[in-house]
Amino acid sequence: MAVSSFTAIDEGALVAQAREGDAASFSELVRRYEGKIFRLAQHVTQNREDAEDVLQETFMKAYEHLDQFQGNSKFYTWIVRIAVNQALMKLRRRKTDKSVSLDEAIDTGEDTVVREIAAWEEDPEEQFTREELGKILDTAVQSLDPPYRTVFMLRDVDELSTEETAEALGLSVPAVKSRLLRARLQLREKLTRYFKRKGGDAFAYL
């Protein structure tokens, strides 16, 4: 079978074949998700070397424990959970002064305070090249606290549902929702600097 023919194969079938010991099917699953897992690992650890370790450990563990994958959640949700756990262990090892967890978001109320209110351009992303835009978006996400960053990446970038995100992170649905709201509001605030309407019409909506 040609490698390219895998792309059309449904994920469930690939998982089933991988569980039967088919190495090519497992490799195809890795190829489908390695980019997303590497990005997520980089966002959580903020360290490239750690992210690479997390990437390898995630797929090694997934391969080892494939028989424990129940198939009642998506394969991606399952490996995200492994990846997040691995990434948190790295973080804890680096920051020995305090334990790090995704449960640590402290609700001070501060992070829902809206400081800047200015209308944006209609298609703000068109003011920038792809590369510039990528950098702006990455920098903004990186500046969020880990609990917010991780929820935002899974919900709004990887487009997992609220329930899948809760499952992958071992959080309750209300906790996912409250972090997502805070992450979105903080990002909105950060991006306003770049995307607000230029010149005198910034308050044209008034």
Next chain:
Amino acid sequence: MPLLTCKDFLMELSDYLDEALDAELRAKLEQHITECPNCWVIADTTKKTVKIYKGMEPYPIPSDVEARLMAALEQKMAAKQKSVAAVRRK
């Protein structure tokens, strides 16, 4: 029905953008943004924020990183297949 404050609006904003609210609350929020220009801007810019990020493709994984990942996995898979074969031979 009681009017929403801006703070109430903000608390429901995520669910509003995700279309996860019941019709009654949704109507209240929509009423609020027609009357409150600040909340309209916050809703509009938050919606644009989510839209810009949605589906952002990851950068292709660096080839050296992928090569090391695949090499590690191949080793592991080969080891497992060997042990499976050994069990079958018994």
